[in-house]
Amino acid sequence: MILFESIRWKNFLSTGDQWTELDLQSHNSTLIVGENGAGKSTLLDALCFVLFNKPFRKITKSQLVNSINEKGTKVEVRFSIGKEEYRVFRGIKPNAFEVYKNNKLVDQDAAAKDTQKYLEQSVLKLNFKSFTQVVILGSSTFVPFMQLSAPHRREVIEDLLDINIFSSMNSLLKDRIRDAQTQSRDCDHMLTMHSQRVSAQEKLLGQLREVNQNRQEEKQKKYDDNLATMQDVYKQKSNLANEISNIVSSMGDYESAAKTLSTLRQGQSDKKSELKLISKELKFYQEHDECPTCQQFIDKDFKFAMVGNKTGKGKALAEEIVQFNSDIKEATSIVSAISEQSMKLKELNSDLSAIERDYVRLEFENLRIQDEIIKLQQSTPNIDQEEEHLFSLQKDYNITKDDCAEVSRTLDEYQVVSNLLKDSGIKSQIIKKYVPIFNSLINKYLQSMDFFVNFTLDEEFNEVIKSRFRDEFSYASFSEGEKQKIDLALLFTWREVARMKNSVATNLLILDEVFDSSLDTSGTNELLQILRSLGNNTNVFVISHKGEILVDKFLRTVKFEKINDFSKMSDDS
Structure with missing residues (x-):
């Protein structure tokens, strides 16, 4: 647990060249009051600046220097962690940053950036975002947990649960993986190079060994096998040629058959057109007794004769069409048969x-084999010397292979560990166990402030807020006072979790104008009750304009006021 003991500053913002020192541990509750611009919130900026090199409010570093004296800005904080005593000093004009552990200056050979990293990761074990979530609740520039992005929410939770060590380990592991991957690429290159050398030597030896008689006999056997295969291929070629000849002699004329089919189809079409015309004329005589054009009466005998004539012609045409269908079917069958053939x-x-092609290939292969046999008969190389060189190359290859296998095993182990160190690995399992505790504490504090909703954070730190009637809300849908209660509930929850884990637990709690903002009288009393319940291990500092209302609620009152353009602090306890 971090026990903040005291902080002091000078030439910082509106403070002059005299030290302003504030005891952070002597009283469990302290009220800080003062007019606007008197320097009430200087404590927040000084504390954040000395620890994290950035003020709490949105102020540039150059604006932190007192505008009258324009130099000599100094801030110093003292705190202890267990038996270790720490003192952190930071200054501007001149720039200075010193960390003392048990009155011994921490290695100053390291760069300021490295010292800052040591302070945040090894001593405080929290960064600016986590510190402001656990220690400070402000009303202006402070960003509540609910308004943080998902990655920043996760960062705060990891600090609280003291599992950011896995992130640090993952960062270190990534460097090792990159080195191992570089070694693996180098190994691949070396293995390829050695393999090529061995292959080239083996190829050379193979060529040399082909001089012996066994190799010649092997090639001769291949030659003879090819001759036998060529005879089989020749027989297959003759059989296929005969079959092709038979098909060619039996296959009809495709163009003639196709032309006949086309002629039949055209004749059928003509007959159908003629039948359609006769049907039209027959319908005319059947449906009309007089001519619609000249209005003359059609003689019944004439009409009867014409109907009989058209009917006869129609039957004859229908029979012809049927015959065409038969002829077309037969012609189509002939064309299909020719097409299939x-x-x-x-x-x-x-x-x-x-x-x-196979026959030609075998011929060429035999020609090549004959040339190789001739070359083998004429070549007399020194095989023993080349075998010794091959043995040396294989030995180098095996050594490199073993070394690369070890690099590969290491890389595989790193990948397994990397999966465990990812957000979805060990950290996810730890967070999963704590999420119910988070939700239980948040709802406990909300209920203690008479805010009866069901607030739930999931494992990705997205919120679901439901009323007693199970209506679902978002953080943004609440009033400012209700948001304030949620922010307070989260602040107290994070402090309680930090206390349970003893990770970033601290005695210090600073509320900046929380009582001046959106809390009503009832909310103010409920908040005071919660603050009193925090116990003797917590030192609460409340910055407020409502001094006359809150003064009797706190054990100590610290007042800031402007005197001759400089901020002065007085202790009215």
């Missing part, structure tokens, strides 16, 4: 071409 002929010709 043509396709089969193409397949056979393709097979014949493939067989001919």
Whole structure:
């Protein structure tokens, strides 16, 4: 637990060249009052500046220097962690940053950035965001937990649960993985190079060993096998040629058959058109007794004769069309048969071409084998010397292979550990166990402030807020007073979790104008009751304009006022 003991500053903001010192541990509750601009919130900026090199409010570092004296800005804080005593000093004009542990200056050979990293990660074990979530609740520039982005929410929770060590380990592991990957790439290159050398030497030895008689006999056997295969291929070629010849001799004329089919279809179409015309005329005589054009009466005998004539012609045409259908069907069958034979002929010709290529390939291969046999008979290399060189190359290759296997195993182990150190790994399991505790504490504090909603954070730190009637709300949908209660509940929850984990637990709690903002009288009393329940291990500092209302609620009152353009502090306890 971090026990803040005291802080002092000078030439800081509106404070002059005299030290302003505030005891942070002597009283459990302290009220800080003063007019606007008197310097009430200087404590927040001084504390954040000395610890994290940035003020709490949105002020540039140059604006922290007293505008009258324009130099000599100094801030110093003292705190203890267990048996270790710390003192942190930071200044501007001149710039200074010193960390003392048990009155011994921490290594100043390191860069200021490294010292700051040591202070945050090894001593405080929290950063600016986590510190302001656990120690400070402000009304202006402070960003409540609910308004932080998901990554920043996770960062705060990891600090609280003291699991950011896994993030640090993951960062270090990434460096090792990069180094291992570089070694792996180098290994791949070296293995490829050694493998190529061995392969080249083996190829050379293979060529040399082909001089012996066994190799010549092997090639001769291959030659003889190729001759036997060529005979088989020749037989296959003859059979295919005969089959192609038979198909060609039996296959009809495709163009003639197709032309006949086209002629039949055209004749059928003409007959259908003629039948359609006769049907139209027959319908006319059947439906009309007089001519619609000249209005003359159609003689019944004439009409009867015309109907009989058209009917006869129609029957004759129908019979012809039926015959056409039969002829077309037969012609179509002939064309299909010829087409199928043509396709089969193409397949056979393709097979014949493939067989001919195989035959030619075997001929060329035998020619090559004959040349190789001649070369083997004429070559007499020194094989023993080359075998010794091959043995040396294989030994180098095996050594490199073993070394690379070890690098590969290391890289695999790093990948396994990397999966464990990711947000979805060990940290996720730890957070999963604490989320119910978070939710229980948050709702406990909300209920103690008479705010009866069901507030739930999921494992990704997204909130779900439901009323007693199970209506679902978001943080933004509440009034400013209700938001204030949620922010307070979260602040107290984080402090309680920090106390349970003893991770970033601290005695210090600073509320900046919280009582002046959106809390009503009832909310103010409920908050005071919660503050009193925090126990003797907590030193509460409340910055407020409502001194006359709150003064009797606190054990100590510290007043800031402007005197001759400088901020002065007085202790009225």
